[in-house]
Amino acid sequence: MTQPGPGQAWDEGGPERLYVITGGRSGSSAPTALDLVTLIVATSGPGPGMQPEQAAIVRLCQRPLSVAEISAYLGLPVSVVTVLLSDLLADQRVTSRPPVPPAKLPDIALIEAVIDGLQKL
């Protein structure tokens, strides 16, 4: 059996593995603008032949979950999650609920809703 040479050992957490998961794409080329707090909801359960990471996302998102939470629960960098989500969105496996658009900020009604919510804490 051939032993991997120095520096050639398979590193589970290394960038190469992430490269494989995303098919070589990086977050910057993802066509969909996803915010850390964009809420993702699955349209169905995981399908056969789905990539394990994508199936995991679909399982997680049976109820709304933010991009940041998906990243946290799967232990994957946000940029990788974003690429995976772009494919799932394109295939209509999930839908996204974008955050309140910045153009509308600061919106008094929104701020007041947050104040009301905080007061109940």
Added chain:
Amino acid sequence: MDFRSSEPTVGPRSEDVLPETATAAVKVVIVGGFGVGKTTLVGSVSEIRPLTTEETMTQAGVGVDDTAGVERKSTTTVAMDFGRISINDELVLYLFGTPGQERFWFLWRGLFEGALGAVVLVDTRRLEVSFDVIGRLEERGVPFVVAVNSFPDAPEHPIEELRGALDLPASVPIVACDARSRASSRDVLMALMRYLQSLAATTEAS
């Protein structure tokens, strides 16, 4: 570090699941130096145990990060803790604690875009850390309040003395807080919201 991507059982506890009616989210960024209590504050008010999201910086980071002197390809992982507060059935507020160094802000694309505002968490023992943060938030036009986390051995500064030391305009609120206290941390967020409310009222009036 390890990535646990293939474990099928990960996910929120049943009590942490958002209702189907959750349609929109907003975010507030808690900025501060290392050890100032960002995660403590987030944890005090969050309805979920704070989670950690991460990003990796590889060669793609060259150009935005100061990698002078770094010759071989390297990967740096930086983490950001965050929490969540359900405001009502539709609206969810996320709180992200981020280090003050600008290189982290580049890494977290869009962290400040669309954020309602920021809280600059200050440790009076290391006031100088806050200068850069405040300057950068002002440049980016991100509205913020300053919260002074009380540490037992920190020197007591009257608020107005701190305002002078941090060169803050009179309009920017400074509040004292105890990041370990839920009520105190909630009041910090409330101070930010009141400030945003006043900004919005001014904008509408003009």
